[in-house]
Amino acid sequence: MELSKSALLRDLPSVDAVLKSGVAKPLFERFGRVAVTDAIRGVLAETRATLKSGTSRLPSTEELVALAQARLADDDRSTLRPLFNLTGTVLHTNLGRALIAEAAIEAAVEAMRDPVTLEFDLAGGKRGERDDHIRGLLCELTGAEDATVVNNNAAAVLLALNTLACGREAIVSRGELIEIGGAFRMPDIMARAGAKLVEVGTTNRTHAKDYRAALSAATGVILKVHTSNYRILGFTSEVGAPELAEIASAANVPLLNDLGSGSLIDLSAFGMQREPTVHEAVAEGADIVTFSGDKLLGGPQAGFIVGKRELITAINRNPMKRALRVDKIRLAAIEATLKLYRDPDRLVERLPTLRLLARTRADIEAQALRILPAVQSAVGPDFVVGPCECQSQIGSGALPLDTVDSAGIAIRPQSGGTALERLTAALRSLPRPVIGRLDDGALILDLRCLTDEAEFLSVLATLDHGISA
Numbered sequence: 001m002e003l004s005k006s007a008l009l010r011d012l013p014s015v016d017a018v019l020k021s022g023v024a025k026p027l028f029e030r031f032g033r034v035a036v037t038d039a040i041r042g043v044l045a046e047t048r049a050t051l052k053s054g055t056s057r058l059p060s061t062e063e064l065v066a067l068a069q070a071r072l073a074d075d076d077r078s079t080l081r082p083l084f085n086l087t088g089t090v091l092h093t094n095l096g097r098a099l100i101a102e103a104a105i106e107a108a109v110e111a112m113r114d115p116v117t118l119e120f121d122l123a124g125g126k127r128g129e130r131d132d133h134i135r136g137l138l139c140e141l142t143g144a145e146d147a148t149v150v151n152n153n154a155a156a157v158l159l160a161l162n163t164l165a166c167g168r169e170a171i172v173s174r175g176e177l178i179e180i181g182g183a184f185r186m187p188d189i190m191a192r193a194g195a196k197l198v199e200v201g202t203t204n205r206t207h208a209k210d211y212r213a214a215l216s217a218a219t220g221v222i223l224k225v226h227t228s229n230y231r232i233l234g235f236t237s238e239v240g241a242p243e244l245a246e247i248a249s250a251a252n253v254p255l256l257n258d259l260g261s262g263s264l265i266d267l268s269a270f271g272m273q274r275e276p277t278v279h280e281a282v283a284e285g286a287d288i289v290t291f292s293g294d295k296l297l298g299g300p301q302a303g304f305i306v307g308k309r310e311l312i313t314a315i316n317r318n319p320m321k322r323a324l325r326v327d328k329i330r331l332a333a334i335e336a337t338l339k340l341y342r343d344p345d346r347l348v349e350r351l352p353t354l355r356l357l358a359r360t361r362a363d364i365e366a367q368a369l370r371i372l373p374a375v376q377s378a379v380g381p382d383f384v385v386g387p388c389e390c391q392s393q394i395g396s397g398a399l400p401l402d403t404v405d406s407a408g409i410a411i412r413p414q415s416g417g418t419a420l421e422r423l424t425a426a427l428r429s430l431p432r433p434v435i436g437r438l439d440d441g442a443l444i445l446d447l448r449c450l451t452d453e454a455e456f457l458s459v460l461a462t463l464d465h466g467i468s469a
């Protein structure tokens with residue numbers, strides 16, 4: 001026994017022998033010599049260990065190379081992987097929020113491939129400004145005097161607060177001291193912006209007199225924050241933006257309105273609750289309005305700052321702006337996305353976020369019934385698969401209480417145990433992972449965001465039937 005084991009170990013080829021055998025040659029082209037050598041070394045070490053434990057036979061060189069190839073391919077796969085978002089949350093922050101419109105993708109690719117007029121004024125042959133590519137569009141779409149863009153809305157709020165209230169006081173209602181997921185807490189952002197937080201009112205009620213009483217020579221800004229991810233209901237009172245604008249203007253203090261999602265169009269046309277548009281927030285008298293690029297707007301991650309010219313000028317002069325600016329790739333995608341808003345009639349067709357949000361329950365239900373048999377056959381007989389009604393969420397702190405009628409597929413295990421966990425794990429390990437939502441002992445696949453049905457079915461067909469064992 002010991003003898004045959006050491007004979008097998010002796011016959012195991014060296015790294016050099018495998019490399020020279022010619023079998024590994026096709027791998028060099030794809031992965032490079034260094035990585036291939038490493039992978040073969042790893043496979044040989046593993047094989048040596050299993051041979052020592054006496055449980056295996058000597059693999060052929062072809063088998064060793066195949067193992068190395070599997071390792072290399074696994075290592076080569078991106079960890080940032082496309083997946084099917086069947087969670088029912090359209091703008092899912094953990095899944096990358098808005099999907100980018102084709103026009104914006106093309107613009108971004110072009111900007112990546114070639115030198116561009118990022119900060120170059122073609123007419124004058126002089127240095128230009130990167131904001132020039134979007135300033136006009138943002139002013140046109142929001143009615144603001146001036147506009148700029150930074151990395152995201154958190155950066156927009158940080159930069160605006162730092163510019164308007166560093167070393168000064170920022171007044172905000174206790175009902176609006178929000179925490180957005182991912183460590184965006186208004187009091188912390190204020191502290192980092194160098195502004196002293198002055199809370200007014202109570203959690204449920206804040207009045208105009210509270211703001212007025214808090215004003216002083218040290219006031220740098222009055223801040224209004226859209227309560228993106230919660231609502232205070234019941235015995236409540238808040239001061240609306242128009243009245244706040246009057247209070248701010250009388251005290252000669254700027255009003256900053258952080259809209260969060262901030263839509264450029266009225267979404268009630270698409271069956272959603274009315275949410276104030278950026279245009280309205282500007283018209284209501286806010287001196288500065290901030291909002292995200294990748295929430296309802298449906299573009300790439302970005303933070304827009306629009307408002308009074310002299311304030312935007314001050315914001316642009318803040319050295320922090322340079323640290324928060326966006327690159328040419330995103331700028332190109334933002335410009336192309338904003339341009340789509342010039343033709344509202346075709347927006348649903350062209351902007352994926354809106355297209356997904358506008359899908360009717362009837363349309364999604366029909367899709368659920370169509371793919372139901374394929375889903376049942378993929379998950380096997382240990383699960384009961386049926387159609388179900390769903391309520392999709394918009395996500396990313398847009399209209400937190402407002403859901404959209406949707407439909408999907410509910411998958412229930414015939415018996416308890418770990419069947420459901422095994423199923424969700426198997427779906428996550430598909431070449432293109434499928435992410436659903438667990439609800440009351442069932443896996444729910446909300447089909448609102450399922451656009452590539454053919455791809456979904458072909459990926460699903462590769463589901464390992466081991467899960468139904």
Ligand SMILES: *Cc1c(COP(=O)(O)O)cnc(C)c1O
Pocket residue numbers: 152153154155157178180184225226227228229258259260261291292293294302303396397
């Ligand atoms: C989402 C949100 C933010 C943060 O915006 P990001 O684009 O995620 O940085 C800030 N304020 C409000 C009110 C929000 O809804």
